[in-house]
Amino acid sequence: MPDAHLTPDPGAHLEPDLEIAVVRLDPGLPLPSYAHPGDAGADLHTTVDVTLAPGERALVPTGLSVALPEGYVALVHPRSGLAARHGLSIVNTPGTVDAGYRGEIKVLLINHDPVEAVTLSRGDRIAQLVVQRFERARFVEVGVLPESVRGAGGYGSTGTGARP
Ligand SMILES: O=c1ccn([C@H]2C[C@H](O)[C@@H](COP(=O)(O)OP(=O)(O)OP(=O)(O)O)O2)c(=O)[nH]1
Numbered sequence: 454m455p456d457a458h459l460t461p462d463p464g465a466h467l468e469p470d471l472e473i474a475v476v477r478l479d480p481g482l483p484l485p486s487y488a489h490p491g492d493a494g495a496d497l498h499t500t501v502d503v504t505l506a507p508g509e510r511a512l513v514p515t516g517l518s519v520a521l522p523e524g525y526v527a528l529v530h531p532r533s534g535l536a537a538r539h540g541l542s543i544v545n546t547p548g549t550v551d552a553g554y555r556g557e558i559k560v561l562l563i564n565h566d567p568v569e570a571v572t573l574s575r576g577d578r579i580a581q582l583v584v585q586r587f588e589r590a591r592f593v594e595v596g597v598l599p600e601s602v603r604g605a606g607g608y609g610s611t612g613t614g615a616r617p
């Protein structure tokens with residue numbers, strides 16, 4: 454029951470109306486779930502126990518396969534708590550789950566901690582899935598691009614100090 458004193462989370466009023474068909478390849482584990490109303494990421498669980506030595510990576514199964522509607526993509530993002538506490542991230546963050554993919558969603562975890570191993574147990578929430586619409590582009594070749602203020606500046610061209 455939400456606390457009456459709390460302002461509702463942004464987006465909490467939005468009824469989730471996008472249905473995504475999910476097959477649980479491992480019926481012992483739950484479907485992806487949002488921790489709070491309005492959250493963008495639905496947590497994914499590992500189906501296996503796994504220990505990652507410092508610097509080690511592993512492709513970890515989630516026990517889920519989905520059929521995303523046309524025009525949608527699901528992005529596999531790291532969880533910030535695991536990153537902050539253990540240096541655990543995802544090698545290819547964010548992972549891209551294409552709408553036509555019917556295989557098991559997997560998470561390519563990596564332990565960035567220089568010293569400590571990370572142990573995850575079956576059922577632990579290891580990543581989060583963000584479902585988004587995307588645009589499919591038509592790449593049209595031209596000889597010269599339209600000018601812009603940024604131009605070709607990048608890779609730190611604006612520096613790091615506060616701008617005046
Ligand atoms: O973190 C991820 C990333 C990808 N996939 C699945 C879904 C995705 O649709 C498929 C292919 O991913 P991607 O296109 O990133 O990999 P690729 O190396 O380009 O493989 P492919 O040649 O199969 O496209 O693998 C996952 O389960 N988890």
Ligand SMILES: [Mg+2]
Pocket residue numbers: none
């Ligand atoms: Mg690909």
